[in-house]
Amino acid sequence: MMNTDKDLILLGHGGGGQLMQEMIARLFRPAFDNPALLTGDDSAVLEVPAGRVAFTTDSFVVTPLFFPGGDIGRLAVCGTVNDLSTSGAVPLAMTAAFILEEGLPRASLERAVVSMQKAAAEAGVPIVTGDTKVVPRGGADGMFINTAGIGVIPEGVFISGQNARPGDVVFINGTIGDHGMAILARREGLPFRTSIESDAAPLAGLVQALIAGGVVPHALRDPTRGGLAAALNEIARQSGVGIGLDEPALPFKESVRTACELLGMDALHLANEGKMVIIVAPEDAGHTEAILQRHPYSKECARIGQIVEDPARRVYIRTAYGSSRLLDVPLADPLPRIC
Amino acid sequence: MMNTDKDLILLGHGGGGQLMQEMIARLFRPAFDNPALLTGDDSAVLEVPAGRVAFTTDSFVVTPLFFPGGDIGRLAVCGTVNDLSTSGAVPLAMTAAFILEEGLPRASLERAVVSMQKAAAEAGVPIVTGDTKVVPRGGADGMFINTAGIGVIPEGVFISGQNARPGDVVFINGTIGDHGMAILARREGLPFRTSIESDAAPLAGLVQALIAGGVVPHALRDPTRGGLAAALNEIARQSGVGIGLDEPALPFKESVRTACELLGMDALHLANEGKMVIIVAPEDAGHTEAILQRHPYSKECARIGQIVEDPARRVYIRTAYGSSRLLDVPLADPLPRIC
Numbered sequence: 001m002m003n004t005d006k007d008l009i010l011l012g013h014g015g016g017g018q019l020m021q022e023m024i025a026r027l028f029r030p031a032f033d034n035p036a037l038l039t040g041d042d043s044a045v046l047e048v049p050a051g052r053v054a055f056t057t058d059s060f061v062v063t064p065l066f067f068p069g070g071d072i073g074r075l076a077v078c079g080t081v082n083d084l085s086t087s088g089a090v091p092l093a094m095t096a097a098f099i100l101e102e103g104l105p106r107a108s109l110e111r112a113v114v115s116m117q118k119a120a121a122e123a124g125v126p127i128v129t130g131d132t133k134v135v136p137r138g139g140a141d142g143m144f145i146n147t148a149g150i151g152v153i154p155e156g157v158f159i160s161g162q163n164a165r166p167g168d169v170v171f172i173n174g175t176i177g178d179h180g181m182a183i184l185a186r187r188e189g190l191p192f193r194t195s196i197e198s199d200a201a202p203l204a205g206l207v208q209a210l211i212a213g214g215v216v217p218h219a220l221r222d223p224t225r226g227g228l229a230a231a232l233n234e235i236a237r238q239s240g241v242g243i244g245l246d247e248p249a250l251p252f253k254e255s256v257r258t259a260c261e262l263l264g265m266d267a268l269h270l271a272n273e274g275k276m277v278i279i280v281a282p283e284d285a286g287h288t289e290a291i292l293q294r295h296p297y298s299k300e301c302a303r304i305g306q307i308v309e310d311p312a313r314r315v316y317i318r319t320a321y322g323s324s325r326l327l328d329v330p331l332a333d334p335l336p337r338i339c
Numbered sequence: 340m341m342n343t344d345k346d347l348i349l350l351g352h353g354g355g356g357q358l359m360q361e362m363i364a365r366l367f368r369p370a371f372d373n374p375a376l377l378t379g380d381d382s383a384v385l386e387v388p389a390g391r392v393a394f395t396t397d398s399f400v401v402t403p404l405f406f407p408g409g410d411i412g413r414l415a416v417c418g419t420v421n422d423l424s425t426s427g428a429v430p431l432a433m434t435a436a437f438i439l440e441e442g443l444p445r446a447s448l449e450r451a452v453v454s455m456q457k458a459a460a461e462a463g464v465p466i467v468t469g470d471t472k473v474v475p476r477g478g479a480d481g482m483f484i485n486t487a488g489i490g491v492i493p494e495g496v497f498i499s500g501q502n503a504r505p506g507d508v509v510f511i512n513g514t515i516g517d518h519g520m521a522i523l524a525r526r527e528g529l530p531f532r533t534s535i536e537s538d539a540a541p542l543a544g545l546v547q548a549l550i551a552g553g554v555v556p557h558a559l560r561d562p563t564r565g566g567l568a569a570a571l572n573e574i575a576r577q578s579g580v581g582i583g584l585d586e587p588a589l590p591f592k593e594s595v596r597t598a599c600e601l602l603g604m605d606a607l608h609l610a611n612e613g614k615m616v617i618i619v620a621p622e623d624a625g626h627t628e629a630i631l632q633r634h635p636y637s638k639e640c641a642r643i644g645q646i647v648e649d650p651a652r653r654v655y656i657r658t659a660y661g662s663s664r665l666l667d668v669p670l671a672d673p674l675p676r677i678c
Contacts, residue, residue, distance in 0.1 A: 011671065011675045012670055012671030013671075014564075014671075014675070015564055015565065015669070015670070015671025015672040015675065016563065016564025016565030016566075016569050016610075016669075016671065016672045017564075017565045017569055017668055017669040017670050017671040017672060018668055018669070018670045018671070019670055019671050020564075020565075020671065021573075021668070036394075039499060039500075039501060039577075040500060040501070040573065040576075040577050041425065041426060041499050041500050041501075041577075042395060042422040042425045042426075042560070042561070043393035043394060043395040043422050043423055043425060043426040043428065043490070044393065044394045044395065045391050045392070045393055045394075045426055045492065046391065046392050046393075046394055047390070047391055047392075048387055048389065048390065048391075048392045049389050050387065050388050050389035051386070051387065052384050052385065052386055052387075053384070053385050053386075053387045053392075053489070054382035054383065054384055054385075055382060055383045055384075055385055055432055055434065055467060055468060055487075055489060056381060056382040056383065056434070056468055057434035057435075057436045057468060057469065057470055057485065057487055058436065058470045059436045059437075059438050059470050059472050059485060060472075061438060061472045061474050061478070061479075083381040083382050084382055086380065086381045086382060087380060087381075087382040087384055089382065093394055095394065095395070095396035095487050096396075097396045097397065097398045097485050097487075098398075099398050099400060099438070099483055128394060129394060129395055129396060130396065131396050131397045131398050131485075133398050133399075133400045133483075133676075134675070135400050135480060135675070135676060136675060136676075138477070138480075139400070139479070139480040139676070140400075140478070140479050140480065140483070141474060141477075141478040141479065144438055144479070144483070146396065146398060146436050146470075146485035146487075148394075148396055148434050148436075148485075148487030150392070150394060150489060151382070153384065160378060160380050161378075161379060161380050162378060162379070162380075221381065222381070224355065225353075225354060225355025225356075225359075226354065226355030226356045226359075227355075230355050230356055234360075234379065237379075238378075238379050238380075271355075329356055329357055329360070330354070330355075330356040330357070331351055331354070331356050331357050331358055332349075332350065332351030332352075332353075332354025332355065332356040332357070332358050332359065333354040333355045333356060336350045336353070336354065336473070336474070336475060337472075337474060337475075337478070
């Protein structure tokens with residue numbers, strides 16, 4: 001069945017006039033329904049308590065737009081919710097800005113918007129304002145989404161990649177490399193179809209469960225582009241410490257491990273979109289593990305290593321055989337447009 | 340002279356690894372230097388007072404990237420600063436997210452970044468966090484920039500497109516349609532080269548000058564895509580009022596007026612990037628005009644009309660001859676990729 005013009009995004013949908021107003025009224029307002037959005041002003045107005053606010057942004061250019069376990073809309077919400085969560089912030093509000101290619105099926109936009117709405121509802125964060133631009137055919141590839149978010153950091157919570165200390169324990173909330181391999185398998189038509197799904201998930205609830213349980217992590221980082229390798233090397237550099245990982249403790253889905261072996265890829269370089277590196281004081285490790293094991297997004301959590309003194313700020317892996325190797329930060333993520 | 344590889348943006352610059360870290364360290368951190376950015380965490384942390392915060396976002400896809408009177412970087416800062424200003428907010432912080440096409444000259448990115456830095460410094464707002472994605476050649480057209488911003492709304496200041504009341508006076512801070520015509524002239528190689536420049540400017544200072552001078556406007560709107568026609572029709576709809584404009588009072592640059600006549604375009608549909616519609620109570624009109632005439636971005640301000648009762652929420656123009664015509668909201672901006 002051919003798409004007719006009215007099923008496609010037109011240049012005018014980004015033109016600031018009637019067509020754009022209609023799309024806002026019919027699609028965005030009903031989906032993202034909340035009082036701040038409904039005023040129709042250029043800025044959303046929010047009440048905040050005095051204190052510290054976290055502020056973050058990410059653009060999403062993933063291809064394909066829809067993939068096993070998620071889509072660009074879910075990714076766009078989870079990415080920003082998770083970046084806010086790395087500071088311990090409770091997400092307060094998000095923005096959603098779309099860059100659409102002329103000729104994109106409206107159904108694709110609608111599907112992404114519904115997915116954003118669901119992920120935002122799950123994370124408990126309203127999408128309060130946005131923007132839509134349309135560029136002519138060939139000017140952009142389908143759909144790009146930018147989200148920005150603000151969150152309120154609870155009093156007494158100071159979490160930063162700068163705060164990892166020797167002796168601290170390193171957790172991850174589940175299996176490594178799922179998102180990157182799901183995209184790769186889908187994009188390249190690899191035969192690992194059924195079993196590999198993106199882990200895209202909003203982790204604000206998990207971080208708040210830790211804080212409510214009395215655990216304030218020293219550092220949190222969501223290992224997206226560049227994977228666990230990039231995330232840990234960033235923390236090592238920021239905090240001026242070394243990080244030792246225990247290879248046998250690293251959790252992988254069997255399907256992802258097999259796919260990595262076949263393709264000669266290192267899962268530690270693959271992006272995750274529902275994972276959090278959680279670094280806690282040694283005396284909090286047991287309690288952390290207990291809280292994580294009870295939360296739906298951390299049932300497969302693992303204690304994967306610890307922070308050590310190392311002026312050279314290296315991240316290394318101890319194998320099951322007692323040898324060790326350096327885990328370098330990759331030059332770049334092995335896959336372009338992974339998120 | 341050929342560009343060598345090291346002069347071009349590579350896919351890896353958006354890959355979350357070493358190449359991206361180097362670009363952040365060499366380009367973004369020095370340009371946008373501020374304490375929140377320098378922590379290296381995924382969220383910036385800001386102190387806010389208790390009260391109301393404005394939150395906004397815009398993506399910029401303008402082509403060409405550089406044009407008389409501005410460039411995509413200046414536009415990206417001014418657009419978000421001006422959206423915040425429409426609520427009376429004092430801008431507190433901004434984000435900057437780049438989507439770059441593989442092969443973009445690094446010099447173009449650097450030029451846009453320097454321009455953002457200058458505009459942000461002028462507006463007194465730090466760029467505290469950001470994101471960079473790179474898509475393969477053909478996946479995006481050169482460079483897109485998204486900015487989001489937060490600002491603090493002073494106590495007692497309630498400005499909204501919903502608050503225009505019959506009797507209110509409508510001002511604009513200067514000539515109409517400059518940005519749209521500057522882009523059009525440059526893009527199409529029209530012979531109006533020298534005299535038509537974009538008006539891109541951050542207007543936070545102007546709005547704060549009004550508030551500091553004791554004038555709290557009822558409504559503010561920056562007439563970007565869709566021009567003054569779209570902005571006024573939005574306010575009429577939001578507030579449930581009519582708006583009457585006095586045609587002889589509308590300020591135009593002679594060059595823009597001539598270009599519009601030649602091209603058969605209506606300057607009221609052209610985008611502005613340094614203009615603000617300012618709607619004030621009638622008793623504040625004189626004082627408003629006095630303040631505007633003293634500010635560098637409103638020396639050519641004009642009192643262009645007033646709010647009237649009209650259940651049909653129409654915007655109309657009274658000509659010098661006493662006749663009047665409706666000013667419709669355009670279907671879309673006459674120019675795609677104007678901002």
